[in-house]
Amino acid sequence: DGGITQSPKYLFRKEGQNVTLSCEQNLNHDAMYWYRQDPGQGLRLIYYSQIVNDFQKGDIAEGYSVSREKKESFPLTVTSAQKNPTAFYLCASSLGGEETQHFGDGTRLSIL
């Protein structure tokens, strides 16, 4: 079955540490996205990528970085510059910018 796989499901970060969240899709979608979800705030866009080797900042990109070296993969790094990283992170993909976004099951990041 086609879908989006996020790993790990739970992740813990120590102070000053960078951590990387994995997102892989086998839907052959060109576009991929990363969202941050906090209680009562809905989803906020961190980064998005329209095509391989290209990505754009979303609304809350500070303290995060991404890469898009393969069509199937869009990893998100939460850097030590992100002072409040505790949240639920969702990856999504779509055929194009106007199309339905399909979501993975998320990664919950917490601070040790």
Place this chain on the structure above:
Amino acid sequence: AQSVTQPDIHITVSEGASLELRCNYSYGATPYLFWYVQSPGQGLQLLLKYFSGDTLVQGIKGFEAEFKRSQSSFNLRKPSVHWSDAAEYFCAVGATTDSWGKFQFGAGTQVVVTP
């Protein structure tokens, strides 16, 4: 830029009763509109979407939504709620020509189903 408002943070409904979740959007033209559902600790699942055409849209799990341009609304309804419908529901405004890929999500409505 587009925006989405879900006025109800929390709704409690009895099993078998009807459910209506409100969604209002702000945008100058007709946007693409979506409803998603999220169970605890899970990702979002698409319930239905509106791009154009018939303003009453049917979705999965017995849900429907009606687009009303005059009210800038896209309310979600279900005639008879099941206990499994307890979840959080998100309305979203999809990308337009000036904001590629940038969905705006509402803050969500938490639905609790009582026996």
